[in-house]
Amino acid sequence: MGEAVWERRRVLTGLGALALGAAGCAGATHTPAPPPSVPPVRRPNFVVVLADDLGYGELGGYGQTKIATPHLDRLAAEGLRFTDAYASAPVCAPARASLFTGLHTGHSPVRRNPPRTGDLALGRLPTIATLLRDLGYRTGLFGKWGFSQNAPGPDHPNEHGFSEFFGYLTHRAAHDYYPERLWHNKDEIHYPGNTGREGVEYGPELVMRHAEAFLDVRSDEPFLMFVTPNLPHAPAVAPDLGHYAVTDWTDPAKAHAAQVTLLDSYVGRLLDRLRASALDRETVVIFSSDNGPHEEGGVDPDFFKAAGPFRGYKRNLYEGGIRVPLIIWSPHLLAGSAGRSTARPAVHYDMLPTLVDLAGGVRPDGLDGVSLRGLLTAHGDVPEDRPLFWFRTHFGTTPSQVAEDRGRGDRTAAATRQGRWKAVGFGPGREYRPPGPDWRFELYDLATDPAETTDLAAYYPEILNRLTASVHAAWTDPAVAV
Numbered sequence: 001m002g003e004a005v006w007e008r009r010r011v012l013t014g015l016g017a018l019a020l021g022a023a024g025c026a027g028a029t030h031t032p033a034p035p036p037s038v039p040p041v042r043r044p045n046f047v048v049v050l051a052d053d054l055g056y057g058e059l060g061g062y063g064q065t066k067i068a069t070p071h072l073d074r075l076a077a078e079g080l081r082f083t084d085a086y087a088s089a090p091v092c093a094p095a096r097a098s099l100f101t102g103l104h105t106g107h108s109p110v111r112r113n114p115p116r117t118g119d120l121a122l123g124r125l126p127t128i129a130t131l132l133r134d135l136g137y138r139t140g141l142f143g144k145w146g147f148s149q150n151a152p153g154p155d156h157p158n159e160h161g162f163s164e165f166f167g168y169l170t171h172r173a174a175h176d177y178y179p180e181r182l183w184h185n186k187d188e189i190h191y192p193g194n195t196g197r198e199g200v201e202y203g204p205e206l207v208m209r210h211a212e213a214f215l216d217v218r219s220d221e222p223f224l225m226f227v228t229p230n231l232p233h234a235p236a237v238a239p240d241l242g243h244y245a246v247t248d249w250t251d252p253a254k255a256h257a258a259q260v261t262l263l264d265s266y267v268g269r270l271l272d273r274l275r276a277s278a279l280d281r282e283t284v285v286i287f288s289s290d291n292g293p294h295e296e297g298g299v300d301p302d303f304f305k306a307a308g309p310f311r312g313y314k315r316n317l318y319e320g321g322i323r324v325p326l327i328i329w330s331p332h333l334l335a336g337s338a339g340r341s342t343a344r345p346a347v348h349y350d351m352l353p354t355l356v357d358l359a360g361g362v363r364p365d366g367l368d369g370v371s372l373r374g375l376l377t378a379h380g381d382v383p384e385d386r387p388l389f390w391f392r393t394h395f396g397t398t399p400s401q402v403a404e405d406r407g408r409g410d411r412t413a414a415a416t417r418q419g420r421w422k423a424v425g426f427g428p429g430r431e432y433r434p435p436g437p438d439w440r441f442e443l444y445d446l447a448t449d450p451a452e453t454t455d456l457a458a459y460y461p462e463i464l465n466r467l468t469a470s471v472h473a474a475w476t477d478p479a480v481a482v
Contacts, residue, residue, distance in 0.1 A: 043222040045283040052233040055293030057308030067257045071268035079329030080337040086347040087291045090321040095290040100127040102352030102367035105391040106474040112394035121155040129161025138221045140164040142211040143228030146171040152186035166210035174230040177237040179203045202239045204229040215273045232259035234296035252298035284330040292321040311452045315401040317415040336378025385419030389474045420447035423467040434472045
């Protein structure tokens with residue numbers, strides 16, 4: 001897909017104000033712009049908080065009993081809680097790339113975590129930030145980026161629509177909780193007392209202070225703010241263990257729980273800031289995680305039942321590796337869905353069309369995601385059986401993930417969910433080729449077997465063939481994808 005095509009996709013028209021509450025328009029219908037004599041309705045603000053390796057079951061609102069998450073539990077109770085939401089990939093970089101661009105990993109330019117030589121770039125694809133910036137939004141990203149070199153350049157977040165950036169430029173830099181340096185836009189800031197895992201200035205706290213400062217700016221412009229702390233990614237490093245210090249848990253378990261509770265407190269701080277400035281009535285808050293739970297650094301996800309009732313972990317294409325918490329909160333603007341749960345399948349590459357739609361823009365052509373606006377306003381829906389796709393081309397294994405994949409953890413893999421049915425397939429090696437006779441697919445009925453315990457491939461060959469064919473068609477060669 002040529003650069004010129006993507007430039008045309010960035011042209012947005014028909015930017016009328018939207019009524020988002022229970023009395024809003026149905027589906028994806030856009031309200032015409034008001035006549036000049038009528039003051040325009042302010043577009044909604046967006047705050048998106050994306051956790052790093054937080055499992056589906058690590059919040060109280062999703063069944064967690066050992067880790068305290070009171071702020072996120074309240075968010076889930078007051079907003080729309082998705083029970084069947086998915087990350088776009090089972091590892092970080094491709095999952096985040098799909099969220100930013102609205103393309104699944106069969107079409108995105110980033111389909112694996114980066115090699116040690118440097119991050120993989122998004123290229124010239126428009127992002128949520130570029131599209132909302134073109135609609136007049138003030139945009140900021142605070143935390144982990146992960147698509148550039150550790151220096152200013154064409155892949156810097158400032159070049160991808162974010163007017164302000166503070167945090168970790170690269171994927172690997174975000175492994176340091178006491179970073180020796182962070183970036184504020186294109187300026188490097190050094191922290192001499194920090195050595196990576198120890199120090200004086202805790203990276204996520206520095207990120208939070210800049211995010212709060214962004215919220216403190218008074219402007220007539222609506223804003224889009226991404227907060228992407230590296231919590232609770234390994235290593236398990238927290239500035240204070242809190243009440244977990246007196247448990248008889250392992251040290252990594254104590255620190256991991258403290259990381260999750262700290263992340264929860266950060267969400268509470270952001271909500272307090274919004275309420276104090278009366279921005280809560282015109283802001284949509286979205287919380288989710290980039291993939292399933294990790295087991296690095298001595299953390300045992302089974303101890304916390306971090307994947308909830310599902311099979312798998314980070315790097316698996318079974319539900320535990322890709323199903324994640326998703327909460328969308330705005331009791332005033334989205335009153336129709338406030339205090340509810342939905343089992344409609346949703347995936348992170350739906351975020352771009354959803355936010356553009358809520359902002360009054362026109363959905364660009366060629367996206368893999370759909371707008372969730374109808375669900376959020378309770379004046380529409382999304383198809384229950386639309387196909388969702390995942391492709392795994394990243395290799396790097398942990399013992400539990402290998403066990404779930406039954407020794408195929410170093411192989412390319414793919415999956416699709418279409419309604420109640422889910423197919424998971426493994427290729428013969430590391431290089432991705434469209435599914436053929438040398439692939440082995442499994443079939444699960446998520447309606448009766450959400451833990452994916454019984455492979456039904458031999459019993460429903462017609463269903464499996466249909467799903468396998470769709471997986472084949474959903475992959476585009478990376479050399480011609482963009």
